[in-house]
Amino acid sequence: MNAAATAGPWGRGEAVQAVKRTVLHVARALGLFRLARWITRDATRVLCYHGFNMADEGRFRPSMYMPPELFAGRLEFLRRHGFPVLTLSEAEARTREGVAPPCTTVITIDDGWYSTYAEALPLLREREMPATLYVTSYYMDKQTPVYGMCVAYLFWKSPTRRVDLSTLGVPGLEQAHAVDPADSGSAAAIVDTLIAHGENACDQAGRERLLAALARLLDVDLDPVVERRLLSLVTPAELAEMSAAGWDVQLHTHRHRLPVDMAGAERELADNRARLEPIAGKPLTHFCYPSGDWLPAHLEVLRGCGIESATTCDPGLVYRATERLAMPRIMDTPNMSVIEFEAEMYGFADLLRRTVALLGLRRGRNA
Ligand SMILES: [Zn+2]
Incomplete structure (x- = not known):
C-alpha cells in the first residue's frame, strides 16, 4: 500500500517528460x-x-x-x-553463492490484493x-475491504459535493457540516482523521x-466493492495456490506498520509469520517495509528479528554492496513509458541517477 511515484533523476511536468523521453531514445540509439x-x-x-485494475481502482490510485x-x-x-x-529468495541465495545470472530480475508484488491473484497470477x-509476494495478513484474515484504502476510495467515488459528516460521532469532525469530498485540501485532512480514528479507536466491527455509515453519507454503493x-486481500486458500505455483510468499507485517521499537516490530513480524509460514511451508526471512517507510534504526530491529533482506520504495538497482536491509526497487507504474521502463531495466536510469547524485554531492562540497 504505497502511492510513491517513481522518483527519476528528472522532475515532473509534460515538457520535461518529453525532453526526458527524447534523451532516452537518443541514448538508446547511441x-x-x-x-x-x-x-x-x-x-x-x-x-x-x-494491485491490478479490476474496475475503476486505476483511476482512483493510478500509481x-x-x-x-x-x-x-x-x-x-x-x-x-x-x-x-x-524469486527474491532464489536471487539472494544465488547472489551469495556468486552464481546469479547476469541482470537477475525479481518481480515483487506488495500487500496481497485479491487482484494479484485474479489478474497477475494467470x-x-x-x-x-x-514472483515474490509480500503479504500483510490482518485483512487477509478479516476478508473485508482494507479500511484506510476504502475510506479514501469512498471520498474519491462520491458524486456529492456537500456532505455533513458531523453526525458520524468521530472526534475532530464535530464541525464538519459541509464537506466537499472532491476538495483535495480539506477532504484529505478529513480522510486522515477518519483513518486514524478507525485504526486507533475502533475494533473491526466499529470500522x-x-x-457503512460513510458510504451512505457519501452516496456510494459499498456492495460492489465488497x-x-x-479493495480486499487474498484468502489463505488463494495464497496457498500462489505458493504452490512457485511464488515466494514473504513478510510485510500483520497490520501494515513497522514500529521502530523492538517489542512492537517483533509483534508485527511474529503475527505476520504466524499467518504466513504455515501457508508458505518454510521460515520467512525476507521483508518489505510497509509503504516503503524505513529508518536507519529499523536495520538493527530487523536483524534482531532474523530478517535477511528488506525492500524499500527507494528507486535503484541492488548491487552486491547494497545494504540488504534497505534494498531499492524499480517502482513500475502505468505512468512509466516503455522507453523509461527500458532505461530502468537496462540500468541506464540508475547510472544516470548515481551520476546526478555524485555531481550534487561534489557541488555541495564545493559550495
Ligand atoms: Zn504495502
Whole structure:
C-alpha cells in the first residue's frame, strides 16, 4: 500500500517528460543502454507492483494499480530482452553463492490484493515466471475491504459535493457540516482523521459500521466493492495456490506498520509469520517495509528479528554492496513509458541517477 511515484533523476511536468523521453531514445540509439546493461550486469533488478485494475481502482490510485494488459506487456519485454526472472529468495541465495545470472530480475508484488491473484497470477503462470509476494495478513484474515484504502476510495467515488459528516460521532469532525469530498485540501485532512480514528479507536466491527455509515453519507454503493473484492486481500486458500505455483510468499507485517521499537516490530513480524509460514511451508526471512517507510534504526530491529533482506520504495538497482536491509526497487507504474521502463531495466536510469547524485554531492562540497 504505497502511492510513491517513481522518483527519476528528472522532475515532473509534460515538457520535461518529453525532453526526458527524447534523451532516452537518443541514448538508446547511441548504444548507451547496452553499455549500461553490461556495466550493471551484476546488479539485481527488483520490480515493485501493488494491485491490478479490476474496475475503476486505476483511476482512483493510478500509481498503485497496473492495467493487466500493461503488466503483460512488461512481462513480454522481460522475456524478449532476456531478463531472467527469479524469486527474491532464489536471487539472494544465488547472489551469495556468486552464481546469479547476469541482470537477475525479481518481480515483487506488495500487500496481497485479491487482484494479484485474479489478474497477475494467470499472466505470470502463462509465462512460467515466478514472483515474490509480500503479504500483510490482518485483512487477509478479516476478508473485508482494507479500511484506510476504502475510506479514501469512498471520498474519491462520491458524486456529492456537500456532505455533513458531523453526525458520524468521530472526534475532530464535530464541525464538519459541509464537506466537499472532491476538495483535495480539506477532504484529505478529513480522510486522515477518519483513518486514524478507525485504526486507533475502533475494533473491526466499529470500522465496518463506520464504513457503512460513510458510504451512505457519501452516496456510494459499498456492495460492489465488497462483492468484487476491489479493495480486499487474498484468502489463505488463494495464497496457498500462489505458493504452490512457485511464488515466494514473504513478510510485510500483520497490520501494515513497522514500529521502530523492538517489542512492537517483533509483534508485527511474529503475527505476520504466524499467518504466513504455515501457508508458505518454510521460515520467512525476507521483508518489505510497509509503504516503503524505513529508518536507519529499523536495520538493527530487523536483524534482531532474523530478517535477511528488506525492500524499500527507494528507486535503484541492488548491487552486491547494497545494504540488504534497505534494498531499492524499480517502482513500475502505468505512468512509466516503455522507453523509461527500458532505461530502468537496462540500468541506464540508475547510472544516470548515481551520476546526478555524485555531481550534487561534489557541488555541495564545493559550495
Ligand atoms: Zn504495502
